[in-house]
Amino acid sequence: MSVASLVTDTLGARASLSRGLSVAFFTALGVLAVTGVGLAFSYAPSTSSAWASVYFTEYQLAGGYFVRSLHMVAAEATVVLGALALAVACLEGRYRGARQGAFFAQATALALALVACVSGNPLRWDNRGYFGFLTETNIAGELPGGALVRALMLGGGTASDFTLTRLYAAHALLVPVALGLTLAWWGRASLRAGAEARDEGSVGASGQPWIDVAFSLVAAATMFALARAMRAPLEAPADPAGSYDARPEWYFQSLYVARNAVPPAVQGVLAAGAPVLAAALVALTPRLDADPSRAPGARAPRVAPLLGLLGGVAALTAVGVRRDARDTGLTAARAAQHQRDRRAAQVAKAEGIPPDGALAMMRRDPVSRGEDLFREHCATCHRLGELAPADGKLTAPSLDGFGTEAWALAVLKDPDAPTLFGGSAYKEKMPSMVQPPKDAAARRDWKPVPEADLLAMAQFLAAEARGGATGAQARGAKLIKQRCTSCHLLRGETDDADGLGPELSGWGSLAWIRAQLANPGTAATYRAASMSPALDGHMPRYDDKLSSDDLDLLTRFVWSRAQKSAVRP
């Protein structure tokens, strides 16, 4: 046969694109199997070890990151290629007569590819995998008999080690075995259909094998290129106590968008109905479209339902992906989350992951844990970096730069600035050292404190915050003793025993902050009067709310963040 006739024959109606796409689908499955076996060698399924083992593969095992990324790309490719092959098979009518079995096998393989994705994602046990899976189990729980399905998926009432062992068993044993059987079914059905076609005297395009090889090569090359360009996700270790804005992976976006578009009462019906509807359409299409006439006009209404479903899924997926990309709240939440993800990798690298697991590691990390504690307990009144009251209104001083010379100087000049005590119950309790008093009588013998004296006092205070003033700050210490103990304590001494002015020795140091957090009313920092109900919105004590370890951790977090940041308006 000449090349020219090969080409015309191949481009003729008998060449099957769907077969080419199916071969590309097998290629992706092959890559998935090989990389999956590779990954299984270094994976350990338990809540304390899963993240650590994936971290090891990603960052420490030579080439591990590439195997992971290839596995991820191949997994998503099976969904895309499987769906495309099914749609094109539908267009080509590749389910007629003896082909029907192969068509059903093809649809089953696509469904199993989806199950592989669902069971594979949570295995790394990071926030995205964990919260994504939790959402999926909750949706499953809405179906009729869903409570049982949910319990089966989780291995009990809540996520635990059993969740991971059964996910792993499903992902690495059950699904591959089921896929193997499905492919055997598919192969047998195709062979039978081919033999029947030959008996009837109709032969496939002679160039078909070339098409198949080309599809397979292009699929393999594309997967390799994508795997080089991307990295498989590994977010911070799953923290069941944390909050996470979970969104479904793209292949479930369509269901998610459709589900959110209907009233809550029918959401369960929709979630349960969608797979049943899809299966029914796959089962019915060969029957509907059994007529051998191939006139497009006659076929259109018979293939429309299944093609409509596939097209609808594609359109809703696009809508969901686009909507997420435009959601500014989600973008911000993700940015904060990515910071946490980077931190997890940093801590794991610097300190190694302890035997009690990556989550325990994060809980002991002053930065991550400190941030969580501060956001929950302190950011309602104070500001520290991006952690601030939601409405932006400070009812306590901003802690940016707290303990530095600049902060101390700012308090001396304008204690009632909006970012200091202006929004708190302490407004007008401490006078400015440079602005004249409002009261006319007081103004008469008032003089501003010279800038050099303010600086000396601020330097003394900043040195105390860094661990203790020395002889170099003696002038500042002397000035404070002269000027400030009318209201303040200095080494426990004061002229005003019932006053409000806090202790200035050790001010801003780790010990001072620790004491303030534990209980502001002990005179180690502020005094008993600071806890009076009359001081509306005063700082609460935390020694009855947080563990001693958490107080230590939060203290170090506040101190180091404050020391490293600058006072800002």
Ligand code: HEC
């Ligand atoms: C209800 C509001 C409120 C909450 C919540 C709160 N504080 Fe305060 N905080 C204050 C006020 C008001 C002061 C001023 C002194 C006082 O009331 O004891 C203060 C003082 C402080 C000081 C001394 C420096 C300064 O700004 O005057 C530190 C440090 C501090 N808080 C840290 C924290 C930390 C850390 C948390 C979370 C565990 C926290 N605060 C929770 C209101 C609050």
Ligand code: HEC
């Ligand atoms: C009239 C009483 C009074 C005098 C005088 C006074 N303070 Fe204060 N100071 C206070 C009170 C009350 C607070 C608590 C916050 C507020 O009311 O603004 C305070 C807060 C402070 C703080 C912040 C404490 C914190 O929460 O971190 C510093 C620092 C400080 N004063 C330093 C000084 C220095 C230095 C002098 C002397 C130059 C001085 N103060 C003089 C009453 C006084």
